[in-house]
Amino acid sequence: MQHTTPAHALGIDFGTSNSTAGWHRPGVPSLLALEGERITLPSVVFFNAEERRPVYGRLALQEYLEGYEGRLMRSLKSLLGSKLIKHDTSVLGTAMPFKDLLGLFIGELKKRAESSAGRAFEQVVLGRPVFFVDDDPAADQEAQDTLEAVARKVGFKDVSFQYEPLAAAFDYESGINGEELVLIVDIGGGTSDFSLVRLAPERHFDNDRQQDILATGGVHIGGTDFDKQLNVQGVMPLFGYGSRMKSQALMPTSYHLNLATWHTINAVYAQKSQLALANMRYDIEDTLGIDRLFRLIEQRAGHWLAMEVEASKIELTEVTHRNIDLTRIEPNLSVDLTRELFEASINGLLERVRGGVTELLAQAGVAAGQVDTVFFTGGSSSIPALRQSVAALLPQARHVEGDNFGSIGSGLAIEARRRYG
Structure with a gap:
C-alpha cells in the first residue's frame, strides 16, 4: 500500500566515512540536507582549540587543513566494537569518554535532520553492519547496545536497527518492475556487508519481509582498510617502513x-x-626514513597525509596514477601512487571479500547462476578491482550501481515508515 502522509520516524545511516538521515514522504526524495544543500555529512569532528568548540563534517576538515590548532577525529564508527570505546581521549585538555564523542556526532546528526525537516523526531531506525565485530557475537551485541544507548541519550525514545545491505535492498526495490533475486554488495568505510534478498515491487510496503531474506553476511573490511594498505605499501616506505636495524631486524x-x-x-x-x-x-x-618520520610528527601531518592517500584511492578508480606532493616534509619529495600498486596492496582484502560472498551463497543454498542482479552500494564499491573480483564469481548476473552514499539512508527511511508509521 502506497502511503500518502509523511512518516513519523527517521532513518539514520551513521557511516564510517559519511552519514545520512532519511525521512519518508510521498513523492519527495527521502534524504535530508545535512550540510548546506548536501545530503551527506562526513563523519568527522574537529575540536577547535583556538575557539574551544566542536566543528563537524566538511567544515571540520576545512578548519583542520587551514591550520587551526585542535584535534581531528574521523572514522568514529570504527570505535564501536573496539576496546577504545570503554576509554577516554584527550579533547581540549580534558578527558572525554569515546562514548560521549559518538554522542556529540549522533546528536549533531539528529539536530541537523530536525532542522532540515522542520520537525522533531523521537523514533529512529539506525543502520548497522551485519557484523560490527567478526566471529564474536557477544562483542557484536555490545557494539549495538552502545550505539542504542548513545541514540537514547541524545533524545531518541524508540530505537531499532536494520542491516545496512537490507536497507539498500529496499531502496533498490522501489525502482524495479518485477521479481529479482538480488545480491546486495555494500562496501562502506569500515565493513563489507552482503545480503541475498528476493525483491518484488508488490511487496515493497509489506511489514514482514523475513521470508524474502535468504542470507546476510559480511567481513570487517572497508574503505579505511583500503586506505591503510595503500598508505603502508605506497607511502610509508619513504618514512622508514621496512628499514633495517643494525641487528638486521626490521624496524617495528x-x-x-x-x-x-x-x-x-x-x-x-x-x-x-x-x-x-x-x-x-x-x-x-639508514636514518633517512625515520628522520622524515620525525618531521611528519613534528608537523602533526598524519591526518593530512591520510587524507591525501584517501583522495588518491578515490582518484585511482578513474585514473591509473596520482602524485602526492610531500615538499612540506622535505624539498622535492613526492610519491607516485599507481592503480597497479593499489590493487596489489589490497589483494588480500579482496580475497576475504570474495570469501564472504562465496560463504553467503553457500549459506543460502543458492548457485551463482541463480542470482539475477548484483547491486553495488557504499563509498568503496566503485573500486574497479573489487567490482571485477565480485563479478567474476557471478558472471551471469547483471550489475547495478546504487547511490554510493544514499541507498542505505533511503532504505532506512522506508524501514522507519514500516516500523513506526
Missing part, C-alpha cells in the same frame, strides 16, 4: 600502522611514542 611497524589508521594517528604524536622512536634512531642503519 606499529608507528607506521598507527599513522595509516585514522583513529590511531594521534597515538604517534604522544611523548612516549616519540621518545621510543628517538631511542630507536641510534639502532637504524
